[in-house]
Amino acid sequence: MSAGTDLAGAVEALRPELSALAVALYDEPEIGFEEHASVARIAALLDAHGVSPEVGAFGLDTALRATVGDGDGPHFAIIAEYDALPGIGHACGHNIIAGIAVGAFLAAAPVVESLGGRLSLIGTPAEENGGGKEHIIRAGGFDHVDAAGMVHPSSGSGTTSILGQRTTGVRRVAVTYHGRAAHAAGAPWLGRNALDGAVTAYQGVAQLRQHILPTDRIHGIITDGGAAPNIVPERAAALFYVRSAEVKTLRELTDRVVAVLEGAALSTGTRAEIEVDPVPPYLPLQTNVALTERWARALEARGREIPPPPVVPPQGGPSTDMGNVSRFVPSIHPSIGLGGPDEVFPHNAAFADLTVLPAALDALVDAAVALASAAVDYVADTELRAAVAAEFAAAGGRYRWA
Structure with a gap:
């Protein structure tokens, strides 16, 4: 046998x-x-x-x-x-x-x-x-x-x-935007909108998708959008998955995504707290x-x-x-x-x-x-x-x- x-x-x-x-x-x-x-x-x-x-x-x-x-x-x-x-x-x-x-x-x-x-x-x-x-x-x-x-x-x-x-390989990139709360109707000029930071980041990542390798993928969600419409959000958060077919390109694409998230903070007057690899890649x-x-x-x-x-x-x-x-x-x-x-x-x-x-x-x-x-x-x-x-x-x- x-x-x-x-x-x-x-x-x-x-x-x-x-x-x-x-x-x-x-x-x-x-x-x-x-x-x-x-x-x-x-x-x-x-x-x-x-x-x-x-x-x-x-x-x-x-x-x-x-x-x-x-x-x-x-x-x-x-x-x-x-x-x-x-x-x-x-x-x-x-x-x-x-x-x-x-x-x-x-x-x-x-x-x-x-x-x-x-x-x-x-x-x-x-x-x-x-x-x-x-x-x-x-x-x-x-x-x-x-x-x-x-x-x-x-x-x-x-x-x-x-x-x-x-x-593909995948890395998680979490970002929290910190702004300043204010009355959205009474004194919006006193606020710094953290949700604008998250939305700008999401749109920036969407634009980045046009210029990545065919084997690459990026997708994400906004996980926190603020507390109430009449309060300028002082905190907002998003989570992105970055995927690529090679270790080298996975690192490179992650760096490009992080740059987009940092740029969103700069353009909205907020502060970005970015965590790369909250879960092992x-x-x-x-x-x-x-x-x-x-x-x-x-x-x-x-x-x-x-x-x-x-x-x-x-x-x-x-x-x-x-x-x-x-x-x-x-x-x-x-x-x-x-x-x-x-x-x-x-x-x-x-x-x-x-x-x-x-x-x-x-x-x-x-x-x-x-x-x-x-x-x-x-x-x-x-x-x-x-x-x-x-x-x-x-x-x-x-x-x-x-």
Whole structure:
């Protein structure tokens, strides 16, 4: 019996528990850094299979770490996410990600251990709102990891190509304008309108959008517009997301946005209090093709077709803190379709409902088998490890945001 067959059988045996986990997370969604019930469910499932996880790892209450195997062997980390979105629950499918990760870890763990390697399951909170993976990197959680991988669900029946999902980096820029209150009708000349600062900033950013790279994105909202119409607002605030496809251009675009915000204060006689990176920045994803090919090969063995990459790469794209991991260790982040109509896209409430349908749970099992296979291949195959390392080095090697 082949290792691939063993892994498939192990994941299939786990199907009822993995499906129940995905449904339970769907039924009780928790937002970032508040995933207490979610991480407890994952820990309980690991405990039931003889693995003792650490909950509260890396100084984060809802992070998790479980490791099996030899401390000196090749070390592969399987990444789990389990936070939800406010109001629309698991509309990004992190309940599926958690099921895939747990299934792959439990299936691959005994094989990796027998090969003299090491396998970790790292549960990462707050992908949506807090950059949990960057916090874990800063805490040293990936210092001794050699490669990492996770799988993200997508809409429709297709998956991404072996190049993985295209993402952009994102930085948050928060600004508060401080002015001077006055009676808006009786003595407006005594005031300095902080809302004018925020509106001028918003308009300036909108004008900047005409002169940025096709892969760049900037979007924002005004989060505070004052207290009452008859009071000149003494405080107003806005929050902008700045996205770019490369680390260098992400820094450059952020500087241009900050200049716009400072200019708005100058033109309105207000003071700008600017905070860059209130949440750790998310870096553009760097997919390791050599490793992703092994995932793709194993997925195709499950009878799933992987379409070729588009002739013209998509412009822009979402962001993930898995990008930070991918710049720190060789990583994969492919996606798998859950079935259903293509227009049911992540970050739509209908996508959360899709994640608990039979087709989605079938996809969970297939993706878990493929991820387990990629992890085992990495530990077992010295030539693959060399190819993965060479590709990572050619892309610039380990990078830490500073």
